[in-house]
Amino acid sequence: MSEAHKDYAGDKFGMWLFLFTEILLFGGFFLLYSVYLHRYPVEFHEGGLQLSRVFGTFNTVVLITSSLTVALAISALQQGKKALCLWLLSATIALAGVFMVNKFFEWSAKIGHGIYPGSPEMAAGSGGANIFFGLYYLMTGAHGLHVVIGAAILGFCMLRIWQGRVTADNFGLLENGGLYWHLVDLVWIFLFPLFYLIS
Amino acid sequence: MTTQKHILPFALLTRIWLVLMVLTGVTVGVASFDFGYLNVLVAMTVASTKALLVIFFFMHLKYENRTLGAFVLLVFVILAIFIGFTFFDVAMRPEAGS
Numbered sequence: 263m264s265e266a267h268k269d270y271a272g273d274k275f276g277m278w279l280f281l282f283t284e285i286l287l288f289g290g291f292f293l294l295y296s297v298y299l300h301r302y303p304v305e306f307h308e309g310g311l312q313l314s315r316v317f318g319t320f321n322t323v324v325l326i327t328s329s330l331t332v333a334l335a336i337s338a339l340q341q342g343k344k345a346l347c348l349w350l351l352s353a354t355i356a357l358a359g360v361f362m363v364n365k366f367f368e369w370s371a372k373i374g375h376g377i378y379p380g381s382p383e384m385a386a387g388s389g390g391a392n393i394f395f396g397l398y399y400l401m402t403g404a405h406g407l408h409v410v411i412g413a414a415i416l417g418f419c420m421l422r423i424w425q426g427r428v429t430a431d432n433f434g435l436l437e438n439g440g441l442y443w444h445l446v447d448l449v450w451i452f453l454f455p456l457f458y459l460i461s
Numbered sequence: 462m463t464t465q466k467h468i469l470p471f472a473l474l475t476r477i478w479l480v481l482m483v484l485t486g487v488t489v490g491v492a493s494f495d496f497g498y499l500n501v502l503v504a505m506t507v508a509s510t511k512a513l514l515v516i517f518f519f520m521h522l523k524y525e526n527r528t529l530g531a532f533v534l535l536v537f538v539i540l541a542i543f544i545g546f547t548f549f550d551v552a553m554r555p556e557a558g559s
């Protein structure tokens with residue numbers, strides 16, 4: 263093998279370090295959320311009532327299932343089941359698509375009802391509703407961006423696996439791509455109750 | 462380089478997924494009752510349990526070396542200080558004007 267030197271443990275540690283910065287990024291958003299929840303409990307309660315619990319729950323199921331398919335894909339690759347691994351990753355990317363389509367309908371419906379930061383309806387009142395929905399768009403938007411990037415990373419992993427460059431003995435790239443995807447799931451696990459179940 | 466290869470069985474991963482689904486059901490179910498401030502506490506406890514399952518099994522942390530585990534713990538402790546202490550500050554302040 264004329265492969266360049268690979269530092270498997272180092273690669274993985276590097277990925278985790280990057281994830282730590284992501285955790286602190288979303289941590290900042292959660293901090294804003296908790297402070298404003300304390301200041302505007304009534305408005306946050308009313309805001310949460312306006313979000314569709316059915317949509318939110320469905321998206322939670324979709325995202326957790328997509329985390330399972332990635333975890334299974336890694337096990338499949340490690341066992342040398344390349345075709346199965348590629349199918350599982352396709353399923354993950356398809357689930358990411360379902361999540362984003364849902365998000366699109368959710369956001370469109372909200373914007374259609376005049377709920378967006380700084381809209382005339384939001385600007386009226388104490389400002390608490392404006393902040394709730396401002397945070398809603400900021401946090402689910404930042405999360406949605408991560409879903410899109412995560413799906414692209416998994417697509418890249420699929421290409422490398424298909425090319426035979428990521429294999430049963432050299433699976434670090436897929437493992438790290440999977441770690442990113444699970445982080446996206448982790449963030450949603452907290453976003454979901456805070457926005458949809460707060461009422 | 463040896464790659465530490467710890468293959469998680471499909472059955473285990475699927476069981477973790479099932480538990481996550483049940484917990485999602487629990488958190489949605491609990492939200493339809495009004496326990497006041499306890500609601501937020503219950504929702505956050507369930508979410509943290511789900512997060513631990515994802516981190517330990519889906520993200521393989523249970524099978525990683527202790528150094529990595531210590532770092533992950535450290536990050537969450539820092540996050541808790543960061544959010545917790547700011548929150549104490551905000552909660553203990555007398556009502557600001559406006």
